[in-house]
């Protein structure tokens with residue numbers, strides 16, 4: 001169990017990236033959803049003990065994390081947003097090296113673990129190839145292999161599926177959900193679909209604060225009867241947006257499909273829609289999604 005209380009962070013340039021974040025996160029995949037700049041990476045780096053917050057506490061299984069980062073790091077796996085690798089070094093060599101850095105000094109134990117992780121992440125056949133030449137999906141799977149070194153109790157993955165093609169993304173999802181059976185996994189992302197597919201619990205972060213938290217299906221149910229749709233001419237979108245709470249405005253065959261949040265049909269042209277997680281996301285952000 002990971003308990004985050006009152007985490008705040010203001011950068012030296014005055015940007016208040018986190019404004020008192022409280023979250024309690026149990027075993028399994030937890031989705032942390034938020035737009036660019038919401039503070040997700042700042043929170044992930046804080047949990048990874050790579051930067052200190054101005055205030056707040058974090059505990060993992062009852063033990064304080066920020067007081068003793070060194071000890072905590074051994075229980076932690078982290079796949080950062082930008083994962084750099086040394087050019088020309090094979091997956092096997094690099095993973096072995098990272099295992100050593102993580103304190104797995106016994107040669108035999110290290111080899112056993114490295115081999116098992118390369119197999120688990122479906123990279124065994126590529127173990128002698130340079131990671132720098134891997135495809136995006138293989139690289140991210142390697143990122144998971146290194147994050148799992150040392151059997152961490154908490155695994156943090158920051159925007160891991162950006163740039164992956166659908167097949168690679170699927171494969172990566174399966175790997176993540178497998179891992180989530182045993183440990184706390186925090187998946188930070190701006191992709192609603194990732195959270196919908198993978199996470200039994202989630203939170204939405206916006207402007208450095210948690211604006212929504214819970215079970216995705218329950219959050220969707222709360223919007224039942226409040227989401228309305230209408231197809232309009234592109235030129236009319238602005239006038240609808242001025243008087244209604246537009247959740248999203250998406251082009252469809254040259255016209256615009258509006259999804260609106262309202263307690264009753266705004267006018268006769270609107271039909272009731274089944275809410276989805278994207279509606280929850282945009283309702284929480286209080287802004288319209290991309291047209």
Ligand SMILES: Nc1ncnc2c1ncn2[C@@H]1O[C@H](COP(=O)(O)OP(=O)(O)OP(=O)(O)O)[C@@H](O)[C@H]1O
Pocket residue numbers: 011012013015016017034035036037038039040041042043190
């Ligand atoms: N080192 C830094 N110095 C100053 N400001 C920063 C720094 N890192 C992040 N910020 C600012 O803090 C805010 C939160 O950034 P953060 O990277 O945590 O958000 P994010 O939700 O992860 O977004 P993204 O998906 O774009 O990474 C942003 O306004 C960002 O510009």
